[in-house]
Amino acid sequence: MRLRRVRDLSSVKGYDAGETVLACHSGAGFQAELPGDVRLVGVEELYAPVTS
Numbered sequence: 001m002r003l004r005r006v007r008d009l010s011s012v013k014g015y016d017a018g019e020t021v022l023a024c025h026s027g028a029g030f031q032a033e034l035p036g037d038v039r040l041v042g043v044e045e046l047y048a049p050v051t052s
Contacts (some may be wrong), residue, residue, distance in 0.1 A: 003038065 003022040010017045024034065025041040034040060 003024070007012065007017045009021050010020070021039055022037055023039040023041055024030075025046050025048070027043045029033060030040055
């Protein structure tokens with residue numbers, strides 16, 4: 001998966017990627033489940049109001 005490759009390359013370049021969250025977003029939803037270490041972000045969460 002490309003997301004893991006980017007995370008791994010960041011680590012090689014010296015960035016601390018130990019707590020990196022792999023995420024995919026979609027406005028149309030997802031058709032398949034991704035591995036457990038990838039966070040899926042749907043349109044509801046992407047455009048949810050920010051609360052502080």
